[in-house]
Amino acid sequence: MFRSSALLTLLALLVLAAPSLVQAQPASSLPAGRGLDPRKVVESRYGKEARDDSGAFIGAAGKEKQDKQDKQDNGEQEKPEDKKQARKRPAANPDGPSAPAPLALPRAFKRIEGSLATVAIDNTGGAQAGEPVPVTFGQVFAPGAVARGQGLAGKTADGKPVALQVDAKARHPDGSLRHALISALLPRPATGAPLRIGLWPAERAAAAAPAAAGAELDVPEVSVIALIDGKRYTASTDGARAAPGGRWLAGPVASESQLAVPLRGPAGQAHPHLVARFALRSYPGAKRTRIDVTVENSWAYEPDPRTFTYDAEVVIGKESVWRHPALPHYRMARWRKLFWAGGDPGVEVRHDGAALIASRAVPNYDPALQISEKALSRLGDRWQGPVTEPMSTGLAENRMATTGGRSDIGLLPGWTASYVVSTDPRARRAMLGTADLAGSFSAHYRDKRTGLPISLLDYPYMTTLGQREHARNPATGKNEGFPPCVPREACASPHRHDVAHQPSLAYVPYLVTGDYYYLEELQFWAMFNAFSSNPHYRQGAKGLLKPYQVRGQAWALRTLAHAAYITPDAHPLKSHFLRILDSNLDWYHTRYVTNAQANRLGFVEENYAIVYLGKTGLAPWQDDFFTSAVGHVVELGFDKARPLLAWKANFPVQRMTGSGTCWIAASQYSLKVRDTPASAFYASIEQVYRASSKPEVLGAACASPEMAAALKLAPGEMPGYSKSSAGFPSNLQPALAYAAGAAGKAGREAWERFMARPVQPDYSGSPQFAIVPR
Numbered sequence: 001m002f003r004s005s006a007l008l009t010l011l012a013l014l015v016l017a018a019p020s021l022v023q024a025q026p027a028s029s030l031p032a033g034r035g036l037d038p039r040k041v042v043e044s045r046y047g048k049e050a051r052d053d054s055g056a057f058i059g060a061a062g063k064e065k066q067d068k069q070d071k072q073d074n075g076e077q078e079k080p081e082d083k084k085q086a087r088k089r090p091a092a093n094p095d096g097p098s099a100p101a102p103l104a105l106p107r108a109f110k111r112i113e114g115s116l117a118t119v120a121i122d123n124t125g126g127a128q129a130g131e132p133v134p135v136t137f138g139q140v141f142a143p144g145a146v147a148r149g150q151g152l153a154g155k156t157a158d159g160k161p162v163a164l165q166v167d168a169k170a171r172h173p174d175g176s177l178r179h180a181l182i183s184a185l186l187p188r189p190a191t192g193a194p195l196r197i198g199l200w201p202a203e204r205a206a207a208a209a210p211a212a213a214g215a216e217l218d219v220p221e222v223s224v225i226a227l228i229d230g231k232r233y234t235a236s237t238d239g240a241r242a243a244p245g246g247r248w249l250a251g252p253v254a255s256e257s258q259l260a261v262p263l264r265g266p267a268g269q270a271h272p273h274l275v276a277r278f279a280l281r282s283y284p285g286a287k288r289t290r291i292d293v294t295v296e297n298s299w300a301y302e303p304d305p306r307t308f309t310y311d312a313e314v315v316i317g318k319e320s321v322w323r324h325p326a327l328p329h330y331r332m333a334r335w336r337k338l339f340w341a342g343g344d345p346g347v348e349v350r351h352d353g354a355a356l357i358a359s360r361a362v363p364n365y366d367p368a369l370q371i372s373e374k375a376l377s378r379l380g381d382r383w384q385g386p387v388t389e390p391m392s393t394g395l396a397e398n399r400m401a402t403t404g405g406r407s408d409i410g411l412l413p414g415w416t417a418s419y420v421v422s423t424d425p426r427a428r429r430a431m432l433g434t435a436d437l438a439g440s441f442s443a444h445y446r447d448k449r450t451g452l453p454i455s456l457l458d459y460p461y462m463t464t465l466g467q468r469e470h471a472r473n474p475a476t477g478k479n480e481g482f483p484p485c486v487p488r489e490a491c492a493s494p495h496r497h498d499v500a501h502q503p504s505l506a507y508v509p510y511l512v513t514g515d516y517y518y519l520e521e522l523q524f525w526a527m528f529n530a531f532s533s534n535p536h537y538r539q540g541a542k543g544l545l546k547p548y549q550v551r552g553q554a555w556a557l558r559t560l561a562h563a564a565y566i567t568p569d570a571h572p573l574k575s576h577f578l579r580i581l582d583s584n585l586d587w588y589h590t591r592y593v594t595n596a597q598a599n600r601l602g603f604v605e606e607n608y609a610i611v612y613l614g615k616t617g618l619a620p621w622q623d624d625f626f627t628s629a630v631g632h633v634v635e636l637g638f639d640k641a642r643p644l645l646a647w648k649a650n651f652p653v654q655r656m657t658g659s660g661t662c663w664i665a666a667s668q669y670s671l672k673v674r675d676t677p678a679s680a681f682y683a684s685i686e687q688v689y690r691a692s693s694k695p696e697v698l699g700a701a702c703a704s705p706e707m708a709a710a711l712k713l714a715p716g717e718m719p720g721y722s723k724s725s726a727g728f729p730s731n732l733q734p735a736l737a738y739a740a741g742a743a744g745k746a747g748r749e750a751w752e753r754f755m756a757r758p759v760q761p762d763y764s765g766s767p768q769f770a771i772v773p774r
Helices: 005-019 020-023 036-048 059-073 079-088 351-357 372-382 412-422 425-440 505-512 517-530 549-564 574-593 620-635 639-648 648-657 663-667 685-692 705-711 726-742 744-755
Strands: 117-123 130-138 151-156 167-170 175-187 193-200 221-229 231-236 241-251 257-264 268-284 288-297 310-314 318-329 333-341 346-350
Touching: 117 130, 117 351, 130 346, 130 505, 130 639, 151 175, 175 193, 175 241, 175 549, 221 268, 221 288, 221 663, 231 268, 231 574, 241 268, 288 310, 310 333, 318 333, 333 425, 333 705, 346 425, 351 412, 372 412, 372 425, 412 505, 425 505, 425 517, 505 517, 505 549, 517 549, 549 574, 549 620, 574 639, 620 639, 620 648, 620 663, 639 648, 639 726, 648 663, 648 685, 648 726, 648 744, 663 726, 663 744
Parallel strands: none
Antiparallel strands: 117 193, 117 346, 130 175, 151 193, 167 175, 221 231, 221 310, 231 257, 241 257, 257 268, 268 288, 288 333, 310 318
8 A cells, every 4th residue: 555654644634624625725745847756756755765776765664674685685694783773773754643664665686776777687497506598588778778879788786798689679769779689698696696687878789690500400390289180280390481570589699580380281281270380599509499389270361260179289309398188279369388498597587677667668657666475476376277278368357348346457467567566576477478378369360461460551441340241342342351250159269358358468578578479469469459340430441449438449549559669660560550550649639639629628528438327427437547548658659649648637637626526526437427418518527526426425525524424435535446456546546647747737736636545555466557657
């Protein structure tokens, strides 16, 4: 739970004791100015006694804990006088209502001073330290951090240089490095003593050395075997051809090639649907090869689509390394398994969460938040058994449309946010494993012509909804509808995906690993969201998201922006995602920002938005999802979305600080915004408040005990499960965090008032909504 300083505790008491005064005089605990200094934000809430090496404030008690950890990191023993002095040290806030708990920021490891980012290499296999082992990881950078023409240099904590292979994948508009895959050979650290590697910009980028000739060929033949209806189908690396992605890594440390081959039957005939894809990553200096095996049932236009059930087996050389009897392989789905030739190195890479947040590639999660050991242990406990097997869905809800508060809903899922905040290996394994199993949903349509995830720009009238005639392309006269399942049960799957409840499953996994599988997973979902609606409503190749529910627009826009942001610059689909994103931002701008007829309060009113209270109301929490998604799009650097964010920020801000309303009502399940379905929208938030509230609420002072009694809540409690990390007030938090930077003084005042509320959630178990202003 957010800890309160004495100032905020006093402010909360003022809210209860003099609600009308507090409503008229916004809280002033945060600094004024154009933007919010994140350090001052944390300082205002948690005190300024100390901060960690990344600059995050941690409090006096936290400083003591950090100093002790620093000594352990450096091999120092705690001295008796240190213990004695610690016993004498006063509490951080002895005069406050209660002494706060230790505020130490949970550090998976200590950042190397001065580095752009630091990664830690852990010995997870228990093997002997010292042997050279390979690592490859993805790293994302803020604009300007690594300028055009610069490279990257690596150093250990004691200043020793580390030779890096840097495969640059994407750049910011100014030419600076956005995303790169970094490979190195490192001595395996001792168990429990992670090896820290810092990254610095180098004076000039070093030209990538060519991969060792034939390095990929050192691995034995890899085969996938499927026994289907008594017939043996096989695909092997010996007969595979280059696939999209080609030479994914190329350099002296690591070389990776993408290969694809259909499974072939006893007579050599290719199976019409099943294809094996291999990614062979060779590390000649370590004499190891990572073998990445994926099997797909994903050809978009192959006739007679269906689910196939088969006995699956993977063989490396002459050794069977994995088997799965009676594996149901659903239509438009895929499964993945990883193996090593030469032995698993037994190491894992942990990222610098603060550096990920500073890059602006992920939201600004509260820097003072700690993920509880209980929550991390639970992630570890959940990630085992049948949920980890191919064609399962891991920690993701297998029926996405399931309603209620869920840890996978948000800009990022709870387990991914937990990894960003804590970088704990249990959260990492759950995150990556669930991303692997995102392939189990039937949302993976591949174009046989290009070998890539199918693109809306190539087939502007393809769709999974509506009548077949809706898919006729008037320009070509061709029908772009997908072949039907006959009978329908032939494509049966227990998993149900949708857009309105769709998690972000593969974006951060790709950021931190650079695995091509995760890149394509992200691209599959982004394109599915663009083409699954009626082609006439979405305006064909524009891929407009407006036909969806407001929450569906939010999550589809988020995923589309992720794909446009991180798809490599040289990838053929990069321009496609950028074009579809531009089309959507243009439409929203015209529909709302520059439209004099649009509502004056800043809420989305299109299609499924006003369907509550007899089509006179909306769900503010859905609208908050959309506001936060737009804020994140801006955060990623898409400036075209800034005017839309400024317009959208008005709605959450008005609900918190608008004249004639009470901030308590900001998180109601639904709000009435017009008198009848044919009426004009209300012009003020006061009208919304009065039309949406019961007489006994309107007759009570804002946030008073009388109002609490009328709402059957605790004094100062907002409705909609205030104590839940997934409740409606939690849904509101990211929208207000982005509004704090987009709506000027009013946005900051709305944020201040929100953070002063006395009843708040405990985000230590699932932090997906624990986002604060930058």
